[in-house]
Amino acid sequence: MWxxxxxIVFISVCTAFLGEGLTWLLVYRTEKYQKLKGEVERQSKxxxxxxxxxxxxxxxxxxxKIERDEEKLKNNNRDLSLVKMKSMFAxxxxxxxxxxxxxxxxxxxxxxRLPFVPISWIQGLSHRNLPGDDYSECSFIFxxxxxxxxxxxxxxxxxxxxxxxxxxxxxxGLFGPAPGQFK
Amino acid sequence: MSTRTNTIERNGNVGxxxxxxxxxxxxxxKAEWPDKDEFLDVVYWARQVLGIFLxxxxxxxxxxxxxxxxxxAGISCGIVYIYSLSFQSIDEEAYGGAxxxxxxxxxxxxxxxxxxxxxxxxxxxxxxxxxxx
Numbered sequence: 001m002w003x004x005x006x007x008i009v010f011i012s013v014c015t016a017f018l019g020e021g022l023t024w025l026l027v028y029r030t031e032k033y034q035k036l037k038g039e040v041e042r043q044s045k046x047x048x049x050x051x052x053x054x055x056x057x058x059x060x061x062x063x064x065k066i067e068r069d070e071e072k073l074k075n076n077n078r079d080l081s082l083v084k085m086k087s088m089f090a091x092x093x094x095x096x097x098x099x100x101x102x103x104x105x106x107x108x109x110x111x112x113r114l115p116f117v118p119i120s121w122i123q124g125l126s127h128r129n130l131p132g133d134d135y136s137e138c139s140f141i142f143x144x145x146x147x148x149x150x151x152x153x154x155x156x157x158x159x160x161x162x163x164x165x166x167x168x169x170x171x172x173g174l175f176g177p178a179p180g181q182f183k
Numbered sequence: 184m185s186t187r188t189n190t191i192e193r194n195g196n197v198g199x200x201x202x203x204x205x206x207x208x209x210x211x212x213k214a215e216w217p218d219k220d221e222f223l224d225v226v227y228w229a230r231q232v233l234g235i236f237l238x239x240x241x242x243x244x245x246x247x248x249x250x251x252x253x254x255x256a257g258i259s260c261g262i263v264y265i266y267s268l269s270f271q272s273i274d275e276e277a278y279g280g281a282x283x284x285x286x287x288x289x290x291x292x293x294x295x296x297x298x299x300x301x302x303x304x305x306x307x308x309x310x311x312x313x314x315x316x
Contacts, residue, residue, distance in 0.1 A: 005302040005305060009302070113304065113308075114304075115300060116252065143301065149294035150292075150294035164220070165223060
């Protein structure tokens with residue numbers, strides 16, 4: 001069981017680096033992305049500061065300025081996600097192929113035992129393609145997703161590719177803090 | 184990366200020892216945190232380490248069931264709360280309330296915790312039964 005689980009962790013580390021490498025090649029190193037990212041971060045901080053200072057004020061001119069900044073930021077965020085789109089498609093295709101390959105390798109194989117029985121709507125994932133009704137048995141895909149959730153975001157943060165907190169906060173849920181986490 | 188940029192913006196120079204100074208401040212009670220991101224980074228990484236550490240312990244013991252999940256959430260949030268508000272005495276309002284601090288890095292550390300818990304639990308207590316399958 002050690003061998004399967006550690007192999008999945010290894011696969012997850014490799015795919016995380018592969019994904020980030022591909023994104024770096026297609027997006028992060030481009031001048032357009034760097035310029036937009038810098039702009040979004042600068043604007044997010046400016047907007048945050050402005051909201052902190054004038055957030056409660058009823059002054060119309062301040063409110064207007066805040067709204068104008070928000071609009072600008074929204075446009076830049078949209079441009080940024082358009083730039084990212086290219087790599088999202090490339091990594092999407094690569095990962096779909098890789099995932100189906102790993103799925104067929106680990107098909108019907110119990111890779112681990114869960115120390116808890118997952119709630120019903122997760123059981124479809126944690127017991128995917130496994131025979132029997134013992135829901136504490138864990139399939140490849142469940143462990144792989146958990147590994148990716150933790151490893152990919154930490155790698156992004158370590159390499160400095162994760163969006164800054166100010167940008168994530170201002171972008172809200174639409175462009176959440178960890179885009180492409182499950183790719 | 185953002186941390187470094189902020190440091191450059193505020194101080195006008197890049198200190199090579201900036202990471203060292205952050206960790207030194209992290210273990211100093213009531214330290215000054217002029218850059219909020221630096222403090223949140225400390226909370227984030229400390230949480231990741233804590234998640235893996237608790238995952239290993241839960242797996243070795245072994246703890247089973249939802250009590251393990253609840254215990255992890257409680258300990259993780261409790262430690263962050265005590266560390267931030269009692270040890271570092273930060274102004275929670277400056278960070279958008281205690282809830283923002285509780286959320287910082289929680290999901291990532293939860294995933295890391297689950298992975299280590301599952302791996303150690305399976306590896307130490309179920310190795311033989313699997314080969315029969």
